[in-house]
Amino acid sequence: MADGVGAPGAFPRxxxxxxxxxxxxxxxxxxxxxxxxxxxxxxxxxxxxxxxxRGAADVVADELAAAAGADLVIVAVPLDQIVPVARAxxxxxxxxxxxxxxxxxxxxxxxxxxxxxxxxxQFVGGHPMAGSERRGIAAADPTLLDxxxxxxxxxxxxxxxxxxxxxxxxxxxxxxxVLLDPVQHDELVAQVSHLPYLVSLALARAAxxxxxxxxxxxxxxxxxxxxxxxxxxEGVCRQNRAAILRALTRFEAELARLRRGLEEDTVxxxxxxxxxxxxxx
Amino acid sequence: MADGVGAPGAFPRxxxxxxxxxxxxxxxxxxxxxxxxxxxxxxxxxxxxxxxxRGAADVVADELAAAAGADLVIVAVPLDQIVPVARAxxxxxxxxxxxxxxxxxxxxxxxxxxxxxxxxxQFVGGHPMAGSERRGIAAADPTLLDxxxxxxxxxxxxxxxxxxxxxxxxxxxxxxxVLLDPVQHDELVAQVSHLPYLVSLALARAAxxxxxxxxxxxxxxxxxxxxxxxxxxEGVCRQNRAAILRALTRFEAELARLRRGLEEDTVxxxxxxxxxxxxxx
Numbered sequence: 001m002a003d004g005v006g007a008p009g010a011f012p013r014x015x016x017x018x019x020x021x022x023x024x025x026x027x028x029x030x031x032x033x034x035x036x037x038x039x040x041x042x043x044x045x046x047x048x049x050x051x052x053x054r055g056a057a058d059v060v061a062d063e064l065a066a067a068a069g070a071d072l073v074i075v076a077v078p079l080d081q082i083v084p085v086a087r088a089x090x091x092x093x094x095x096x097x098x099x100x101x102x103x104x105x106x107x108x109x110x111x112x113x114x115x116x117x118x119x120x121x122q123f124v125g126g127h128p129m130a131g132s133e134r135r136g137i138a139a140a141d142p143t144l145l146d147x148x149x150x151x152x153x154x155x156x157x158x159x160x161x162x163x164x165x166x167x168x169x170x171x172x173x174x175x176x177x178v179l180l181d182p183v184q185h186d187e188l189v190a191q192v193s194h195l196p197y198l199v200s201l202a203l204a205r206a207a208x209x210x211x212x213x214x215x216x217x218x219x220x221x222x223x224x225x226x227x228x229x230x231x232x233x234e235g236v237c238r239q240n241r242a243a244i245l246r247a248l249t250r251f252e253a254e255l256a257r258l259r260r261g262l263e264e265d266t267v268x269x270x271x272x273x274x275x276x277x278x279x280x281x
Numbered sequence: 282m283a284d285g286v287g288a289p290g291a292f293p294r295x296x297x298x299x300x301x302x303x304x305x306x307x308x309x310x311x312x313x314x315x316x317x318x319x320x321x322x323x324x325x326x327x328x329x330x331x332x333x334x335r336g337a338a339d340v341v342a343d344e345l346a347a348a349a350g351a352d353l354v355i356v357a358v359p360l361d362q363i364v365p366v367a368r369a370x371x372x373x374x375x376x377x378x379x380x381x382x383x384x385x386x387x388x389x390x391x392x393x394x395x396x397x398x399x400x401x402x403q404f405v406g407g408h409p410m411a412g413s414e415r416r417g418i419a420a421a422d423p424t425l426l427d428x429x430x431x432x433x434x435x436x437x438x439x440x441x442x443x444x445x446x447x448x449x450x451x452x453x454x455x456x457x458x459v460l461l462d463p464v465q466h467d468e469l470v471a472q473v474s475h476l477p478y479l480v481s482l483a484l485a486r487a488a489x490x491x492x493x494x495x496x497x498x499x500x501x502x503x504x505x506x507x508x509x510x511x512x513x514x515e516g517v518c519r520q521n522r523a524a525i526l527r528a529l530t531r532f533e534a535e536l537a538r539l540r541r542g543l544e545e546d547t548v549x550x551x552x553x554x555x556x557x558x559x560x561x562x
Contacts (some may be wrong), residue, residue: 196503
């Protein structure tokens with residue numbers, strides 16, 4: 001952590017974004033809009049072509065070696081690939097470079113990357129709380145990031161200067177930096193992201209076709225995330241299994257209380273009084 | 282059903298909207314935009330003032346007697362008040378007038394209004410599948426209606442001409458008429474409206490405050506309806522209790538399958554394969 005992080009606003013001069021999907025692509029577009037030179041790296045030639053056409057990168061490449069000159073590398077690949085890709089990218093980086101990711105589960109990634117990286121490379125776990133049910137560079141949209149939390153999960157040994165540099169960058173991107181312990185992050189995100197996906201899926205599956213045909217906007221809102229790519233959620237469910245099960249248990253208890261209110265015809269006692277409506281996110 | 286329903290497009294000349302809340306107000310605004318004269322009726326003076334200021338009615342009144350000249354009356358009051366208000370309004374109507382409502386539960390209303398109305402007045406149960414978590418005339422917005430289903434639930438004895446007149450009007454309002462049996466309507470709406478409200482509420486209650494603080498847009502989408510006025514849902518839960526419990530049982534079964542997938546670490550077997558993603562509404 002020395003020459004990579006200079007005066008506020010000077011970091012990074014060059015960022016490599018590895019994985020130009022919805023989130024990587026959106027970050028790349030916003031980084032460039034903030035004056036950061038972006039190297040866009042993806043193994044898919046079609047993705048690179050779209051990234052080039054959309055102006056998401058100054059340079060595109062299909063090999064991690066292209067990250068060599070960057071002082072920031074953002075690993076935005078599917079969850080299960082983050083650790084191996086981050087390790088492989090780190091080998092190319094010079095002293096002082098900062099490595100982060102966008103994975104939705106942090107404890108296993110932070111633990112795995114807490115060892116085995118080159119001594120001069122700092123990893124800080126990251127999770128931008130943005131997205132949509134769409135995927136891929138074609139759906140990338142930097143306004144998805146506007147005002148959203150970007151969680152950072154430094155470990156005990158993380159250099160404070162790397163964390164500060166990322167906090168400053170996140171604010172420049174128009175996002176809200178939030179520092180959390182990785183385990184706490186995973187517990188909270190299970191409640192507001194991973195469980196909601198499973199609930200959305202169950203809700204979509206529980207409705208008959210002719211019910212969906214007359215559904216209103218609330219149903220569309222509640223089942224939108226069920227249509228996001230299941231492949232991305234498989235890794236999340238495996239890697240954050242225990243926290244998701246705890247969140248599910250909390251949810252089931254709330255739902256059981258509502259069921260009892262219906263069964264016992266005391267629904268007035270289990271619905272919110274208007275003043276006690278649940279807090280908005 | 283004679284002079285009230287003339288040539289297509291001629292019905293209604295005058296519509297009375299009773300209850301100028303979110304839905305009543307939105308319908309009133311759209312009716313006027315379609316060239317229908319609107320009598321806006323509400324017991325709340327502040328609501329009438331806003332309705333007048335927003336141009337939601339040609340005439341506003343605080344008494345049902347003002348509906349006397351209308352050839353269509355839309356009862357858009359909270360569910361528990363629909364039957365008494367419809368009965369009271371019907372007394373003022375002339376032969377050939379059509380009466381409908383916007384209640385979210387249809388079987389009890391259709392049964393109750395199937396008897397005791399003046400012989401010349403036709404009641405056809407209605408349910409526009411539109412809305413938002415907001416309420417009141419200030420939030421009324423005719424674009425909420427655009428392309429939305431408007432369910433009609435005629436009974437065995439309903440005059441076909443009244444149903445046809447309403448179908449034509451619904452299409453002119455930019456909505457999609459859907460005919461359903463009242464009991465079937467209640468079963469389907471339990472799955473895509475009433476159950477989703479309860480699920481949204483349980484999800485909002487199950488998250489810790491610091492989890493909500495970092496929540497992304499999917500969580501906001503899924504908990505939006507939890508913030509709609511609980512008072513409106515109490516009647517819905519009481520009047521459609523059995524169907525909501527059946528929908529809840531379907532949902533719990535889907536959720537239990539996802540829980541088992543997590544517990545047994547076979548989540549790949551319970552998540553959708555991308556080709557089998559649940560149908561969109």
